[in-house]
Amino acid sequence: MISKLLSTASTLSEIVTCFPGASRVLERHGIDYCCEGDRSLADACADREVSAEAALAEMDGELPAPPHARWDRLPVGDLIQHIFHAHHDSSRAALARLRGMAARVERAHADHESCPHGLAEHIGRLSEEIEDHLRREEAVVFPAIERGVLRGGASIDVVRRDHQDLMERLARARWLAKGFRPPPDACLTWVELYVGLARLEHGLQYHIHLENNVLFSRGGLVPSLSEGTRRR
Ligand SMILES: [Fe+2]
Ligand SMILES: [Fe+2]
Numbered sequence: 308m309i310s311k312l313l314s315t316a317s318t319l320s321e322i323v324t325c326f327p328g329a330s331r332v333l334e335r336h337g338i339d340y341c342c343e344g345d346r347s348l349a350d351a352c353a354d355r356e357v358s359a360e361a362a363l364a365e366m367d368g369e370l371p372a373p374p375h376a377r378w379d380r381l382p383v384g385d386l387i388q389h390i391f392h393a394h395h396d397s398s399r400a401a402l403a404r405l406r407g408m409a410a411r412v413e414r415a416h417a418d419h420e421s422c423p424h425g426l427a428e429h430i431g432r433l434s435e436e437i438e439d440h441l442r443r444e445e446a447v448v449f450p451a452i453e454r455g456v457l458r459g460g461a462s463i464d465v466v467r468r469d470h471q472d473l474m475e476r477l478a479r480a481r482w483l484a485k486g487f488r489p490p491p492d493a494c495l496t497w498v499e500l501y502v503g504l505a506r507l508e509h510g511l512q513y514h515i516h517l518e519n520n521v522l523f524s525r526g527g528l529v530p531s532l533s534e535g536t537r538r539r
């Protein structure tokens with residue numbers, strides 16, 4: 308049980324690193340654990356007027372998560388490859404698919420009062436920004452972390468700022484998509500679009516958590532590796 312191992316004084320970063328399933332509870336309460344992972348649960352809950360004890364109990368009530376990798380204990384190179392394959396590739400694929408779906412929904416339901424006007428264009432801009440960001444990580448920042456030549460500094464600050472901008476873009480997507488709640492008469496594509504966007508939002512938040520709170524805090528400990536961070 309989470310409440311036996313962690314407390315309301317634990318940081319959001321510790322909680323999600325030890326129990327990834329807790330991220331769902333934090334997201335339900337609108338608590339940002341990826342860019343504000345240094346905050347304690349008590350502090351973050353106070354801002355949202357949520358009882359921290361109740362949030363911990365909710366985490367205990369979540370179905371037990373399947374065994375998961377403790378990325379704070381595994382080699383940094385493995386974490387980087389995991390981020391590339393499980394998060395970068397899936398984000399690219401999801402964004403391309405969701406952009407097309409949003410365009411179809413906007414075209415077919417232009418006169419509907421709940422039509423998410425502007426969503427396809429917004430997803431398009433989000434895709435371009437994410438692509439720039441992923442390329443910077445893949446080509447420059449992560450290889451330098453893995454070689455042990457990047458220990459904090461300006462490059463990491465740029466990536467962290469990108470993450471904050473991406474969180475704002477995600478919030479805008481959620482707003483344009485009416486909180487991802489389709490109207491009762493929505494077609495299947497519309498429903499799938501919002502389900503896909505909610506999944507993308509969750510995946511990106513967890514992805515950013517792995518980078519901000521796990522990878523960057525471990526970067527300074529990495530021994531030099533001769534093979535670099537090429538995708539394997
Ligand atoms: Fe990334
Ligand atoms: Fe990132």
